[in-house]
Amino acid sequence: MSNSTDFLLALEGVTVSFDGFKAVNDLNLYIDKGELRVIIGPNGAGKTTVLDLICGRTRVSGGSIKFKDQEITGLKEHEIVRRGIGRKFQTPSIYEDLTVFENLELSIPRGRNVVGALFWQRSEEVVERVHQIAKMIFLFDFLSRSAETLSHGQKQWLEIGMLLIQDPELLMLDEPVAGMSVSERAKTAELLNEIIKHRSVIVIEHDMKFVESIAHRVTVLHQGKILAEGDMDTIQHDPKVKEVYLGH
């Protein structure tokens, strides 16, 4: 299985420990091209840590992470991003002091070095691209607003938009609907379904209803290990999963 080159992302034997505590333990995870994978699990299961490991925020203690069949462990965060992996954080991580337009503009994957940024021109093409994404994330009317004035849900969308404009091959979303109203959730689900047409997506989510509305394949993490994997239906009826969630 590990020899296969079909996977977009392959984690094999990945382990990480914080002062002796193994947050992730010998984890194997494979993501196909075009797949939408939802990772669920109780608090402390290691979900966010897995994302941290993939995007280089935390270094693995052992094991390998391959993206498009190339080892990415040890690369710097920005290098991993440039390979085509985008990451959304749990709490919306946007530039509050800048406008929505500027937030999106900065995320365009060009002019990323010092000189490039210094002599960056805001061309027609750039404006168009920003407008296009802004429409997608329902923020076209807010482009000139300072990002800190947005609602919580709008901030979440903005961050998703900032990732979309990078056009990553793998998009990782950490609780994208946390703190959203019901209507915002529906819109977000719609947005995600739009997004995944072109790329692979990993979503961490607690909200089972939301998971049902988007999930293709679900992985259940527990204590740093995979407890179960399969489609939503199978998972929901898996006795081990039930125990972890309800058992105590």
Next chain:
Amino acid sequence: MFMGYSLGELGSIFAMQAFAGLILFSVFVLMALGLAIIFGQMGVINMAHGEFMILGAYMTYMTSHIFQTYIPGAYPVYFFVAMAVAFIVSGAAGLATEWLLIRHLYARPLDTLLATWGLSLIMQQAFRSIFGAREVGVELPQWMMGALPVTDVIEVQINGLFVMGLTLIITGAVALLLYRSRWGLQVRAVVANRTMSGAAGIDTRRVDRLTFGLGCGIAGIAGSAFTMIGSTGPTAGQLYIVDTFLVVVFGGAQSLLGTIFSAFTISQSQSTLEFFLTGSMAKVLTLLLVIGLLMLRPQGLFVLKVRR
């Protein structure tokens, strides 16, 4: 430089040098402890730390005067009273500072740096206005001066022993407070997760205030102890700050142990280098060494590895 000395003499010299290093270590720990507690708890460097120490030194000076004038018979033990006074006054000043200044700035650690620097200027001028621009001499009880001969050559300085003992007691007390008391539990909870602790019913503001007060109080005791080895003047606090900051920063924010190890590393390298080089070069090399090591361990020596 070791030509012409017998092995025995050399041994004694190294013993004395090790002792000198230990005194320096104690001094660093004493200086840094108060600051480290505050830094660990709030991520804030109190730039007026040196002035809080000098406040303690002035309190010692005043106490000694009062004893000399009113109860000369009790003079030999005035120092213990002075330390208590220093702790209370500096601690109270710390509480006031927290309430007036620091609590408004928790979200902005760099701004706290600047505000406390402003405070240090004000305190310096206040000292100057109250106690005069000149340094004051704090007279010590006779039993604290001098050295105990161990062998013919090796002598152990009494005030060095005193500082070491004091450091041990205060460090022990702080450790007990932190790891055995309810307040300590709350402090550690707040350090680990401020929001959650607040939600769990811990009055984080009160914890902050007490921590800051305690840190400043310990600075006061340190200042009191330093009247034995250093000068007491309006700007004397400035003499200690760079060393103190480096010890704390090098030790890292999270643990008391880090501060102690960092004080140990810095004091030993400084006192060893001082022996082989001149004082100035030793200082420069020590500072560079610390900067270099900090580069290797950006968050300090002892950092808990956690998911950020």
Next chain:
Amino acid sequence: MWNPTNKKLDLELVGFALIALLILVVLPLSVDAFRLNLVGKYLTYAFVAVGLVLCWGYTGILSLGQGVFFGLGGYCMAMFLKLEASSVANTKIQSTPGIPDFMDWNQLTELPFFWVPFKSLPFALFAVIAVPAIAAFILSFAMFKRRVGGVYFAIITQAVAAVLTILIIGRQGYTGGINGITDLRTLLGWDIRTDGAKYILYFVCCVLLLGSMFLARFVLSSKLGRLLVAIRDKEDRVRFSGYSVGDFKIFIFCLASAIAAVGGAMFSLQVGFMSPSFVGIVPSIEMVIFCAVGGRHSLVGAVIGTLIVNWAKTSFSETFPELWLFAMGGLFIAVVLAFPRGLAGLFTDQILPLIKRVGMRTGALPKPAPAE
């Protein structure tokens, strides 16, 4: 239209013009040569403040050691001037004529190797920028690549300032020690001590300062400027947008340091000496307060803040020397507590809306033109 940054920048340009008017026209016409020379000295600190706006205000990197770069720039300039002042003819009475007096007192019999290139003005001018920039690069590369930031970086810059001060004072045969490099006289034969020369140097200083401000403005209004704000705001997000955050921090820190160094060089020229007392911790922190009072996010504010604080310092310490530290300390605290955005913030938040309201009512003030 949806970009308020541009509106702000237009206002900034007005501020630039006002500063130019103030320092190029109003002050030279209204104060005597003595006071003008003082203003010239203050303006050299304004270079540091402009640099601090870049690295502290916009990027969130607080350096408590900008005096190091101000000093390095100043020393590079002073070394050239000192060599010129130490011609064989001027130093006949020394045991080794032709070397600076302090070297002679320290028994040096020839010029140390690193002094030799400073005989050339082009090299010295190059070094004024290059030496501090390289020093800043080494420091920031080591720190930012290892992601040392915040309070840690501030304390380390402080330690660097302490190290450099000790070195300069301790190696007095090579540096002039605690007295510094004094008694600078001529620049390529032109006497810089006369009132006429001071006038000219003052204007050179003004022009360079305005140039630095425009350079800073160019940087800040580029995409890089917005990236700096983004880094200050959410460093991780920038990183996960594919930028190497360290590179940008290094760049802006070096730029800020180079600008500070130009100030230092102008200081040496205008004041006639350079000493380690500008390198240490205290002057470095004072320079931060100049910037903070004026407004750390505003180039105009930083320059005005520098002028006001220094003017206050001079006049305050003339009349109430004892009170000066109280005033300075109080200013620090007040600015940080009550006006974190400084005078510039006060202006944009309080005064500008007022003007606008009045303007709207009378219709006198045209709306700012749309940016696109």
Next chain:
Amino acid sequence: MSFDQKRPTGPSLSRRQLLAGTAALSAAALVSPHALAQAFPTAKVNTTGLAVTDTEVTVGILHSVTGTMAISETGSVQAEKLAISQINEAGGVLGRKIKFIQEDGGSDWPTFAEKAKKLLVQDKCASVMGCWTSASRKAVLPVFEQYNGMLYYPTFYEGLEQSKNVIYTGQEATQQIIAGLDWVTKEKGAKTFYLLGSDYIWPRTSNKIARKHIENHLKTKVVGEEYFPLGHTQFNSVINKIKLTKPDVIYAIIVGGSNVAFYKQLKAAGIDLSQQTLLTISVTEDEIDGIGGENIAGAFACMKYFQSLKNPNNEKFVAAFHKMWGDKTVIGDVTQAAYLGPWLWKLTVEKAGSFDIDKIAAASPGVEFTGAPEGYVKIHENHHLWSKTRVGRARTDGQYDLIYETANLVEPDPFPKGYQ
């Protein structure tokens, strides 16, 4: 040198007027100041536009009142103010009362330069008493030379300087060092020396002179030489080295807060200054105040003045000083030297019969002050003072006992041949 020969042949005063002036001078106690001032019309005695009126003359006082140097400079300010008020009581200078403008150097050298310039350019001060550290003097020196002012500088310093525009009322390094080393060698039979200093120009230069004198003239040995950054507070390592090398004499030039730490730690380390000879040139009575008499008692200091000197001048001076500034204030070497400044200036002005800087500069050599608390001083051609070198031993009450003084005045030699 003769008075008349030295006087420049400018248009200011005829010989007759000058004689009249001198006569008036000697009768100063009898003649009212007003009459004296009339004998020296302002237009004649002030040809360069200094702040001199028919009744007043303005001088500057330029010291640090704030910052780290304020501790040291306070005494100088007090002494200068005392001298000025005494001169005014005695009728002023050429019948004019001295008015002073005090400026704060703020322990910051450019501020010194700035303020010096203000005193000269704006206030037109006829002379300035001021500066303490060498760095501040170096900073103001070009200003005084450029605007032709006159500075009376009180501190003992490293020498290597001489200016038409400065009168150095303190000792240059050789005056403080050589006689002291000779004495300690002769009296204590010292063979080995350990040199210590704060790391800046004065201690380094002084130690260099000391080393040359020890090695080349006394033919004895320096067993160690060390410098510490200003403000250094930890001396245990060097104290160990001292114990290791067992020098006959510790020669210490440590300044400021470091001083306090050094002597306290020395005492704590069990080095008993009644047994171990320690000679310092940096600890005056002022410093002992902070160090604590009990910590330094027994140490020898080499100065030109001690508060405890027994002579009528000094007794009057100390009494007046205490009356003006309180009984508890102590008077150190530099404070006394600062006190000389206004007096020397007054004497020089009256000798020159003019306030003009050029004339004062030229008239200075040879000016004698018999009322000096240190005894008798005279200005040398090189603008430094002839003065005695004295060795005192510190008592627990913070005063010095005079142990030794040179028989004659020691000639100032700011550029000592063979010592550089």
